[in-house]
């Protein structure tokens with residue numbers, strides 16, 4: 001008797017799935033494990049210790065790069081979220097018109113253009129501005145991060161707006177709320193979960209960036225990821241594992257929060 | 267137009283017998299070119315102050331569109347809407363002293379019941395003490411005092427309905443618009459809310475414009491009804507007028523059950539006509555306003571305005587079916603000229619005669635029972 005055909009049960013599916021999980025999680029598990037290694041090797045176990053966490057904590061360069069990362073990520077996330085909120089309002093609180101799809105594509109452009117292209121383009125562009133103005137602060141990095149964070153902030157906010165019942169805004173207007181008051185008192189409070197989700201997603205994306213940062217940063221402007229990249233070139237100690245582990249923890253916490261917020265319905 | 271200092275909402279003193287709303291030649295067209303739809307096709311109607319006025323018609327006939335134009339969420343393609351004699355075209359929704367009870371209720375999910383009810387007054391910039399007092403009053407009016415602090419997601423559908431009503435009534439609008447407010451409720455709750463709505467309208471003295479596609483609801487609740495079909499208002503009148511004196515086939519058909527009979531007009535005098543039915547019987551029938559005689563006519567007779575009898579009667583036929591409904595019985599009769607006719611008999615104890623399928627019967631048509639249609 002032939003077995004009933006099921007799309008879920010096909011030869012090799014389990015093996016492929018298992019291979020993917022191994023590839024995804026085993027290296028991370030190993031990396032985290034060796035963060036607690038007593039010895040200086042990232043491949044030979046020498047007993048449990050927290051010494052590399054302490055080493056990272058006492059490394060001024062790590063702290064400096066971390067603070068810079070946080071500064072850039074929080075500024076870029078806030079600016080990108082404000083821009084994304086306005087963009088989402090403009091693209092959802094309107095009738096469909098010719099060119100609206102083009103506008104979506106335009107806003108989401110950073111998702112499509114290869115990062116390396118954006119990196120090179122910004123490098124050349126900012127170089128000109130640097131010459132013209134003489135300014136060489138963190139502004140360039142913040143601006144660059146803001147640009148590529150916008151689509152990540154935009155998507156959850158737009159999703160939230162599209163799911164929102166438009167009659168609520170109409171009801172507010174019916175009850176004598178001016179458009180601004182209707183926005184402040186009804187739209188915005190209902191939009192908050194989307195905005196927070198967008199903010200966190202943008203924050204994580206900025207924190208994680210290497211390619212564009214590498215191109216745009218001036219000397220002494222290492223972020224945590226570019227610092228780690230530089231360290232690895234010089235030879236690896238479990239200190240990198242320790243930093244990675246903390247970094248991982250931070251990302252997981254933020255992404256989990258994002259997940260719960262974006263699932264929250266009224 | 268007197269302008270209220272707070273939000274520019276206009277305040278008009280109530281004068282009995284006036285028209286609260288006058289809709290003059292309003293057209294509303296959606297789409298362009300080939301895909302154009304006239305949701306409202308030159309509608310004119312006056313709604314009196316303190317009236318419970320109902321827009322009745324099947325789904326898609328333009329009821330919601332008319333309410334939206336009055337509320338200001340959309341604008342007429344043509345024509346004008348007057349509120350107490352003033353054209354409201356220049357006023358955005360938030361400046362119109364008109365409130366809406368939405369079909370979906372549209373309660374603010376992030377606010378409590380009390381905050382929802384107070385929202386309109388708050389937007390009008392009323393002092394806190396006045397808002398609180400009015401909210402308490404409204405909670406009492408809709409019997410929701412105990413649930414004031416609840417979130418709107420934590421109350422039942424019927425309770426949400428009451429909150430939506432209280433929220434719309436709290437700012438004391440000149441006109442309250444209700445878009446099929448009871449359609450989401452189950453039968454028993456709907457009956458309760460019908461009575462509740464009548465009471466609220468009576469107690470507040472606010473003009474209600476009520477939308478429904480339920481003819482029974484319209485008949486039991488309204489002071490006057492406008493029957494709509496395909497973007498037009500076909501007839502406006504009291505429930506009695508609409509039911510007893512339908513002027514058009516659609517009105518007669520949409521409201522209640524009805525018998526249509528073809529007839530020839532013999533003579534006309536003082537709003538009544540003598541007509542000859544196909545069977546040769548001659549009866550007297552009421553003419554509608556604006557009737558243009560051309561010899562032929564359709565006569566409508568409500569099933570309960572006719573009586574089946576064993577012998578005699580104005581017309582006769584054979585019983586095809588007898589359906590028992592508890593309070594009454596419907597007798598379906600095939601007339602000798604081939605048309606069908608339904609008679610409704612009360613099932614009072616000891617009253618009426620019982621009939622059987624295949625039995626020959628006569629039908630007595632009451633003096634005032636027959637009505638001639640315009641079309």
Ligand SMILES: Nc1ncnc2c1ncn2[C@@H]1O[C@H](COP(=O)(O)OP(=O)(O)O)[C@@H](O)[C@H]1O
Pocket residue numbers: 296297303304305323324325326327328329330331332
């Ligand atoms: N925004 C709109 N765009 C296009 N057509 C519409 C729009 N609103 C209503 N219509 C059309 O107008 C007609 C009347 O609609 P509506 O007023 O909602 O009817 P009702 O409330 O009586 O069911 C319908 O044919 C509907 O499809």
Ligand SMILES: [Mg+2]
Pocket residue numbers: 326329330331
């Ligand atoms: Mg409708």
